[in-house]
Amino acid sequence: xxxxxxxxxxxxxxxxxxxxxxxxxxxxxxxxxxxxxxxxxxxxxxxxxxxxxxxxxxxxxxxxxxxxxxxxxxxxxxxxxxxxxxxxxxxxxxxxxxxxxxxxxxxxxxxxxxxxxxxxxxxxxxxxxxxxxxxxxxxxxxxxxxxxxxxxxxxxxxxxxxxxxxxxxxxxxxxxxxxxxxxxxxxxxxxxxxxxxxxxxxxxxxxxxxxxxxxxxxxxxxxxxxxxxxxxxxxxxxxxxxxxxxx
Amino acid sequence: xxxxxxxxxxxxxxxxxxxxxxxxxxxxxxxxxxxxxxxxxxxxxxxxxxxxxxxxxxxxxxxxxxxxxxxxxxxxxxxxxxxxxxxxxxxxxxxxxxxxxxxxxxxxxxxxxxxxxxxxxxxxxxxxxxxxxxxxxxxxxxxxxxxxxxxxxxxxxxxxxxxxxxxxxxxxxxxxxxxxxxxxxxxxxxxxxxxxxxxxxxxxxxxxxxxxxxxxxxxxxxxxxxxxxxxxxxxxxxxxxxxxxxx
Numbered sequence: 028x029x030x031x032x033x034x035x036x037x038x039x040x041x042x043x044x045x046x047x048x049x050x051x052x053x054x055x056x057x058x059x060x061x062x063x064x065x066x067x068x069x070x071x072x073x074x075x076x077x078x079x080x081x082x083x084x085x086x087x088x089x090x091x092x093x094x095x096x097x098x099x100x101x102x103x104x105x106x107x108x109x110x111x112x113x114x115x116x117x118x119x120x121x122x123x124x125x126x127x128x129x130x131x132x133x134x135x136x137x138x139x140x141x142x143x144x145x146x147x148x149x150x151x152x153x154x155x156x157x158x159x160x161x162x163x164x165x166x167x168x169x170x171x172x173x174x175x176x177x178x179x180x181x182x183x184x185x186x187x188x189x190x191x192x193x194x195x196x197x198x199x200x201x202x203x204x205x206x207x208x209x210x211x212x213x214x215x216x217x218x219x220x221x222x223x224x225x226x227x228x229x230x231x232x233x234x235x236x237x238x239x240x241x242x243x244x245x246x247x248x249x250x251x252x253x254x255x256x257x258x259x260x261x262x263x264x265x266x267x268x269x270x271x272x273x274x
Numbered sequence: 275x276x277x278x279x280x281x282x283x284x285x286x287x288x289x290x291x292x293x294x295x296x297x298x299x300x301x302x303x304x305x306x307x308x309x310x311x312x313x314x315x316x317x318x319x320x321x322x323x324x325x326x327x328x329x330x331x332x333x334x335x336x337x338x339x340x341x342x343x344x345x346x347x348x349x350x351x352x353x354x355x356x357x358x359x360x361x362x363x364x365x366x367x368x369x370x371x372x373x374x375x376x377x378x379x380x381x382x383x384x385x386x387x388x389x390x391x392x393x394x395x396x397x398x399x400x401x402x403x404x405x406x407x408x409x410x411x412x413x414x415x416x417x418x419x420x421x422x423x424x425x426x427x428x429x430x431x432x433x434x435x436x437x438x439x440x441x442x443x444x445x446x447x448x449x450x451x452x453x454x455x456x457x458x459x460x461x462x463x464x465x466x467x468x469x470x471x472x473x474x475x476x477x478x479x480x481x482x483x484x485x486x487x488x489x490x491x492x493x494x495x496x497x498x499x500x501x502x503x504x505x506x507x508x509x510x511x512x513x514x515x516x517x518x519x520x521x
Contacts, residue, residue, distance in 0.1 A: 212496060219487045233492060234481025240466045242496030245480060249459055249489030 030079045030125060031060040032133060037073030042136035044273035045075045045129065046164075046266065049121065049143030049150040052179075053099045056080045059144070064259035065266055072270035075135050079125055081146065083114035095179065096186055102174075103150030104198050106187035115187060122154055122161065140164030140269035144258050145227070146171055146179070148215075152200035152232075156207050164272035166214040166265045168258050169221055172232035173201040179226040201231040204239055213243035214268045216261045218251030277326045277372060278307040279380060284320030289383035291520035292322045292376065293411075293513065296368065296390030296397040299426075300346045303327045306391070311506035312513055319517035322382050326372055328393065330361035342426065343433055349421075350397030351445050353434035362434060368397065369405055387411030387516035391505050392474070393418055393426070395462075399447035399479075403454050411519035413461040413512045415505050416468055419479035420448040426473040448478040451486055460490035461515045463508045465498030 037043050046069065048059050056078045059065070069076050082088075082101035089110040091097035101117035129135060141162050143151035148170025155165040174180020175195045184195040196202045213236065217229045233245040251257040284290050293316065295306050303325045306312070316323050329335075329348035336357040338344035348364035376382060388409050390398035395417025402412040421427020422442045431442040443449045460483065464476045480492040498504040 217484070219489045221487075224487060230481045230485035233484035234477045236494060237464070237480035237492065238477035240468075240471060240494065242466045242494050244491055244493045245484065246491045247483060247487065247489050 028080055028083070028120070028125070029056055030077060031056045032078070032129070033060070033066050033069055033076040034133065035070045035073045035075065038075060038134045042134050043073050043075050044138035044140065044270075045077060045135045046269050047077050047079070047121070047139065047141040047151070049079065049103065049141070049147030050081050051143070051145030051147050052081070052095050054081050054147075055099070058255065059258070062255035062259060064262040068263040068266035072266060074266060074270055074273065075133065077125070077129055079121055082117060088114045096183055100146070100183060102146060102183045102187060102198070103154060104184070104187050108187060108189050111187050118154065121150065122158055138163050138273040140166075140273050142166040142168065142265055142269070143170070144168040145223075145253065149174060149198075149200055153198050153203055156200070156203040156209060157197065159207070159210055164211060164269045165209055166268055168261065168265070169217050169227055169253055170200060170215065170232065171227055173199060173228040175199045175202065176231070177226050177228055179223070201235045204232070204235050204241060208239055208241055211242070211272055213241060214265060215243070215245045216257075216264075217245070217247050218253060218257045219247045219249050220251060221253045221257075223253050275327055275330070275367070275372070276303055277324060278303045279325070279376070280307070280313050280316055280323040281380065282317045282320045282322065285322060285381045289381050290320050290322050291385035291387065291517075292324060292382045293516050294324050294326070294368070294386065294388040294398070296326065296350065296388070296394030297328050298390070298392030298394050299328070299342050301328050301394075302346070305502065306505070309502035309506060311509040315510040315513035319513060321513065321517055321520065322380065324372070324376055326368055329364060335361045343430055347393070347430065349393060349430045349434060349445070350401060351431070351434050355434060355436050358434050365401065369401060369408065373408075385410050385520040387413075387520050389413040389415065389512055389516070390417070391415040392470075392500065396421060396445075396447055400445050400450055403447070403450040403456060404444065406454070406457055411458060411516045412456055413515055415508065415512070416464050416474055416500055417447060417462065417479065418474055420446060420475040422446045422449065423478070424473050424475055426470070448482045451479070451482050451488060455486055455488055458489070458519055460488060461512060462490070462492045463511070464492070464494050465500060465504045466494045466496050467498060468500045468504075470500050
């Protein structure tokens with residue numbers, strides 16, 4: 028597994044906090060490194076940024092012809108169904124395996140924040156809500172907000188986890204927020220002209236944040252689509268948000 | 275009818291934009307003038323601020339023993355039912371009558387924004403959405419967001435407008451947003467520890483903003499209650515938001 032790591036100049040003087048950036052469908056670790064625009068602000072605030080891949084890779088790894096299943100589409104779950112279960116363990120990879128590698132090999136401290144885009148926003152929210160002792164800051168860009176009720180979710184959760192939908196709820200940001208809430212503020216940006224709004228279902232998460240009295244901001248950004256231009260435009264805001272929470 | 279008007283120093287040099295601030299239940303024109311904290315930022319940006327009263331006043335005006343009906347509780351509607359219809363015409367008062375007085379007598383231009391708190395947030399959103407040619411900027415503090423489904427709303431809309439609930443829909447921010455949307459961005463602040471959250475129903479408006487792909491920000495502010503301390507804490511943000519839209 029390949030991952031990207033940005034270390035700010037401050038890391039030369041001692042351990043720095045970490046921001047995890049989880050990418051969306053079809054991405055490798057590289058897309059956000061080159062197009063996300065996080066590094067400049069991370070350098071300013073003295074935060075490391077980790078860019079994991081979105082699925083297992085390699086010749087022996089199961090795949091599907093569709094762009095939204097298999098390689099590039101791990102959905103940040105631990106698959107239980109064949110043929111996926113052999114390698115698709117992206118939840119544990121992010122929460123445990125890669126975290127261990129990062130903490131053991133890089134000059135970072137135990138203050139970790141998490142964010143992500145689209146499928147990665149889904150990953151960030153679901154992983155943070157289920158592991159509040161491990162993450163201290165949470166934001167998302169255009170997350171897949173309610174995958175148990177979306178074609179971006181039902182297909183993948185069914186393939187990876189099987190047909191028992193009660194199991195899927197542990198990977199649905201809206202349902203998890205209703206159950207657990209989040210200890211800090213949550214920052215969510217969503218493009219108002221996003222071409223995938225019907226799949227992302229931001230209204231479910233925004234409504235639940237308000238219903239749950241969840242501190243945070245839900246920002247519907249006029250004119251922005253689903254692209255990395257959108258992510259890049261608000262990357263500095265998110266890094267500053269995490270820096271304030273992690274310092 | 276008494277109202278408050280703040281004129282910034284820039285008004286000495288020529289007409290300035292206007293921000294309307296609509297107050298909540300029990301307030302007169304005076305509460306926000308003394309406790310809202312809008313003037314300093316309005317002076318900085320060169321914006322006039324108008325503070326209307328919340329109901330007709332005087333000995334011959336109908337009233338009720340409850341704090342949330344009658345004087346101090348006009349709900350920004352034109353009453354059609356006795357005994358209220360004789361004087362309770364607060365919608366027309368804000369949109370037409372007082373606006374005419376302001377435009378004829380004060381050094382203001384035709385760029386108007388509108389905001390308000392609680393019942394006044396309800397007034398601001400409903401008035402702006404129904405009069406998009408007259409208002410160019412919209413925000414709200416802890417608005418009564420879905421009065422047709424709240425005890426802050428059903429009682430008053432029934433008393434002032436009668437029992438035909440289809441008429442009430444023209445005074446419900448969530449329903450109006452669904453029907454019309456808003457041409458610009460909307461800024462909404464809501465205290466996460468507001469003691470009236472069950473009456474305000476922010477989840478209805480936040481969910482509708484996202485469902486409608488309405489550009490704007492819904493901010494759930496951790497620790498804030500329903501008081502003027504809450505309003506004062508974010509008054510500068512709202513004035514700056516309106517200034518950007520009105521300039």
